[in-house]
Amino acid sequence: MIQVFCNxxxxxxxxxxxxxxxxxVLTEKGNSVYIDDDNRPMLQLDKKIRFxxxxxxxxxxxxxLYGFLCGIISEDYDIENIYIDGLSNIVDGNAEEVARLFFKLDDIVDRFGINVYINVNDDNEMPDLIKKYTA
Known part of the structure; x- marks a missing residue:
C-alpha cells in the first residue's frame, strides 16, 4: 500500500x-525505515525505527531514489513500513518522473508486501496517478 499525505x-x-x-512500530511485526533529507526527526523516532x-x-x-529504495528492501526482507518525509526535498523532478516512480513503487509494494507512507508538499499540481494515493 502507498499512502500520500499532501498539504x-x-x-x-x-x-x-x-x-x-x-x-x-508498537504493533507491527516487521521492520520500519524512516527516510528524510536531514537529521532533524531522528531523535523523535522510536529507536526500533531505522532512520x-x-x-x-x-x-x-x-x-x-527508486534504486535507493530497492537497495533498502533487498538488504532487509523484513521491512514492513517505509516512511518518506518530504519527497520533493529529497529529489527534484517533473510530474512525469513522479508518476513513473509511483508506478514502480506500486509494483514493489505489491510484490514485497510493504507499506510506503510519503509526505508531499502541496506547492505544485499533483499528477492524477498520485491523487489516488492521497489520504
Whole structure:
C-alpha cells in the first residue's frame, strides 16, 4: 500500500508522519525505515525505527531514489513500513518522473508486501496517478 499525505509546508505533515511511524512500530511485526533529507526527526523516532538521512547519499532524481529504495528492501526482507518525509526535498523532478516512480513503487509494494507512507508538499499540481494515493 502507498499512502500520500499532501498539504502545504508547515502544516504538520512531518509531525503526523513521525507519530504514525511511532504508533505503527508498537504493533507491527516487521521492520520500519524512516527516510528524510536531514537529521532533524531522528531523535523523535522510536529507536526500533531505522532512520536514514539522504544527505549522505547524494540522491538527485526519482530514478536514483527508486534504486535507493530497492537497495533498502533487498538488504532487509523484513521491512514492513517505509516512511518518506518530504519527497520533493529529497529529489527534484517533473510530474512525469513522479508518476513513473509511483508506478514502480506500486509494483514493489505489491510484490514485497510493504507499506510506503510519503509526505508531499502541496506547492505544485499533483499528477492524477498520485491523487489516488492521497489520504
Amino acid at each position: 502545504k509546508r508547515g502544516s504538520g505533515k512531518t509531525k503526523n508522519l513521525i507519530n504514525l511511524a511511532n504508533t505503527n 536514514i538521512s539522504t544527505q549522505d547519499f547524494l540522491l538527485r532524481d526519482y530514478e536514483g
